[in-house]
Amino acid sequence: MLEAVIISSAKILLLVVAVLTGCAYSTYMERKVVARLQHRMGPTYAGPYGLLQPLADAVKLIFKEDIVPSRVERVIFALAPVISFVPALLTFVVVPFGPEIELFGHTIQMVGTDLNIGILFVFAVTSLGVYGIVLAGWSSGSKYSLMGGIRSSAQMISYEIGYGLSIIGVILVANTLSLRELVDQQASFGSWMIWRQPVGFLLYLTCAIAETNRAPFDMPEAESELVGGYHTEYSSMRFAMFFMGEYANMLAVSAIGATLFFGGWHGPILPPVVWLVLKVVAFMFFFIWLRATFPRFRYDQLMNFGWKVLFPLALLNTMVTAALVML
Amino acid sequence: MKELLKTIGHVVFKMPVGFVVTIKHLFKKPVTRDYPKHKMPMSPRYRGRHYLERYDDGTERCVCCGLCAAACPADAIYMEPEESDKGERRAQLYEINLLRCIFCGFCEEACPEEAIFLGQEYEFSDDNRNSFLWTKEDMLVPHPRQDNPFKRIIRRVRKVYGIPDKTK
Secondary structure: OHHHHHHHHHHHHHHHHHHHHHHHHHHHHHHHHHHHHOOOOOOOOOOHHHOOHHHHHHHHHHHOOOOOOOOOOHHHHHHHHHHHHHHHHHHHHHOOOOOOEEEOOEEEOOOOOOOOOHHHHHHHHHHHHHHHHHHHHHHOOOHHHHHHHHHHHHHHHHHHHHHHHHOHHHHHHHOOOOHHHHHHHOOOHHHOHHHHOHHHHHHHHHHHHHHOOOOOOOOOOOHHHHOOHHHOOOOHHHHHHHHHHHHHHHHHHHHHHHHHHOOOOOOOOOOHHHHHHHHHHHHHHHHHHHHHHOOOOOHHHHHHHHHHHHHHHHHHHHHHHHHHHHO | OHHHHHHHHHHHHHHHHHHHHHHHHHOOOOOOOOOOOOOOOOOOOOOOOEEEOEOOOOOEOOOOOOHHHHHOOOOOEEEEEEEOOOOOEEEEEEEEEOOOOOOOOHHHHHOOOOOEEEOOOOOOOOOOHHHHEEOHHHHEOOOOOOOOHHHHHHHHHHHHHOOOOOOO
16 A cells, blocks of 8 residues: 555656656747747757756746736636646646556556546546636636637637547547557557548647647737737746646647557657657647747637538548448 | 538648748758857948047047037037146046947047047947946057057067067
């Protein structure tokens, strides 16, 4: 019993530290890559190649004044950043990052917890994050925030269905909901799920970008229209929580994408964790690349896209997959 | 259905084109100049901070005639004259307000003694207004002129061994 508690605590601590560091350095990566795509240099001053920039940012944000406007709903205002941040962290609990290992006579599974309904858990939890944004927008008592919150909820309604349906194909093919078993099925390069579910992968990718409020679906934030969207009224560490939540979400979506479609931690030569990290980094690079390439969708375009394209396509994909599996 | 096909067409045929355009730029060199570390070469005709020149023996060229102050469109120059030990006229007080100065170079053109020059330096930010009121002491070129240490050593060697300087 005690051993189980210690092992779990160690794993959770490791995961939290890894994810927070990952968040910090994905901001660095984003700034560097976007800068290079625009012929700029990005951060160069803090440390060699600006590598300490995330640290400097953190220190700056901690020492910023925490402003609470007088017209906010105080309790919800304080709660919203937490609601948007915690689910993003929770997702990592079910992402497997290596095979079972023997350590001091114990068999340790390299996964936070091996839920038999892992995928369901992931999708339940990531959807919760939107509440943080909606509540932040509503409780701020500012029109920009409210607009951001409303857009976010509309976006969620349009995308959640496509998001959910996009992986039904994967589940049908794999015949399991456990992420560990899913990864075990994709041991070799040829058995990666993306070869069997290419349309499902594209749908997942699109919906994942919308889910994480990334460009070109970053309407809840939309700096040019809504100042900052739902986090207009937030400052200091509360703002940092939203920021970290967004990046943690991106990492989560990348990790789940890598696990579902790209064989998770499987890969030759390098250790399993490194392979997972590499795949996540590849995803992150794609997100950044996308942001530097395409402009923001308009509100109605997004709704049209969600309902008239993604939803039917996801349904079609599910039906075809089901038929093929039945045969 | 029409919309669906159209969107799929866009995704398949048009989006990759956009991606290729941006990824090409990833491999180009940044156009940014890392300013305080790498400075742009200045034009030789650039008009930066002011210098007050001296004669070779170290006496100031400026005779405090006031022509520069008269030529100054921004009214940035103020001066008061005095008499030196040799009985020559020179500036007792010579001030240029760099916050007023527009670096037009008219003072340089007006000066009959070729005493005032605009140099190449352009970095004079400070945190209080008073430090922009430059006086004669701030602008006079040092005497003897500070060359690089290498040249100074050569000059010393020339002097000690009596080697004539061909450049003079």
